[in-house]
Amino acid sequence: MKTLEIRGLSKTYSNNTHALNDVTLKIKEGMFGLLGPNGAGKSTLMRTIATLQDSDTGAILFNGVNILENKDDIRKKLGFLPQDFGFYPNLSALDTLNYFAVLKGISKSSQRKNLVAEWLEKVNLYEFRKKKVGGFSGGMRQRLGIAQALIANPDLVIVDEPTAGLDPKERNHFHNILSEIGEDKIVILSTHIVDDVSDLCTDMAIINRGELIIQGSPLAEIDKIRGKIWQKIIKKDEIDWYNSEYNVISSSLFMGSLRINVFSDVDPGNGFKAKDVNLEDVYFKMIPQGDFNGGK
Known part of the structure; x- marks a missing residue:
């Protein structure tokens, strides 16, 4: 059983941004979702696990080995798709993936040729294999990034905002590919898209402002607030009053009006109706509405 343990990880940047504050997590084999708004610290955590930057304090253990002290060892077992991924624009998809396969230690040309073809098929790029990557759309480049992250059959896979x-x-x-490989590996899916985690992950955490808010299974976290989320449609100019009177966790436009969701242990009355709870409600309950902003 593979395990990844993060102990007391902290990171402050030179501009005094506290990206991570004493983050502790234990992650087992399977799909693990890391949720949080932009600026929560997700990318900083992913880059640190991927050994692309150092933390100020803390340790990261993969199968009991501190990867921050054994970076070369973990890089052989790691597949990483960062949020911003660059390619050589004049190389074809075939040559690009072959190049990454060489970097990842696949030395036999026959094995490499077969793996490159296999992964180009899996990400629906085989018919474009001879086309220069510089002419690819954003979605095509993302699919090629997924292929390079997985081609060497890594034990630990990190994908940062992969469905962007x-x-x-x-x-x-892409969900089908991840679900196939997630059975005997640790796959960390870092995203702000709640449905990605809801669809794929059996374990998850929510991070905000560099701090761990919760860790648990999506179903268990949903059960904790079941029967406590209430919904109502109001006029847009009424929102300030409702914010002052109720614990409004989210709002969205609905046919020119506002649909609001509030958290309450008891029926708040006043026309509110019980809502069928999902993981998005868990997310909005944990993240204050004013925290959805940009950052690292």
């Missing part, structure tokens, strides 16, 4: 730029069909295809 993918249309719904591509997103579903």
Whole structure:
């Protein structure tokens, strides 16, 4: 059983941004979702696990070995798709993936050729294999990034905002790929898209302002607030009053009006109706509405 243990990880940047504050997590084999708004510290945590930057304090243990002290060892077992991924624009998809396969230690040319073809098929790029990557759309580049992260059959996979730029069909295809590989590996899915975690992950955490808010299974976290989320449609100019009178956790436009969701242990009355709870409600309850902003 593979395990990844993060102990007391902290990171402050030179501009005094506290990106991580004493984060502790234990992650087992399977799909693990890391949720949080932009600026929560997700990318900082992913880059630190991937040994691309150092923390100020703390340790990260993969199968009991501190990866911050054994970076070369973990890099052989790691597949990483960062949020911003660059390619050589004049290389074809075939040559690009072959290049990454060489970097990842796949030295036999026949094995490399077969793996490159296999992964180009899996990410629906085989028919474009001879096309220069510089001419790819954002979604095509993302799919090629997924292939390079997985081609060497890594034990630990980190994907940071992986469905950004993918249309719904591509997103579903990507979910299928991750679900296939997630059975005997640790796969960390870092995202602000709640549905990605809800669809794929059996364990999850929510991080905000560099701090761990919760860790647990999505179903267990949903059960904790079941029967405590209430919904009502109001006029847009009424929102300030409702914010002052109720614990409004989220709002969205609905046919020119506002649909609001509030958290309450008891029926708040006043026309509110019980809502069928999902993981998005857990997320909004844990993250104050004013915290959805940009950052690292």
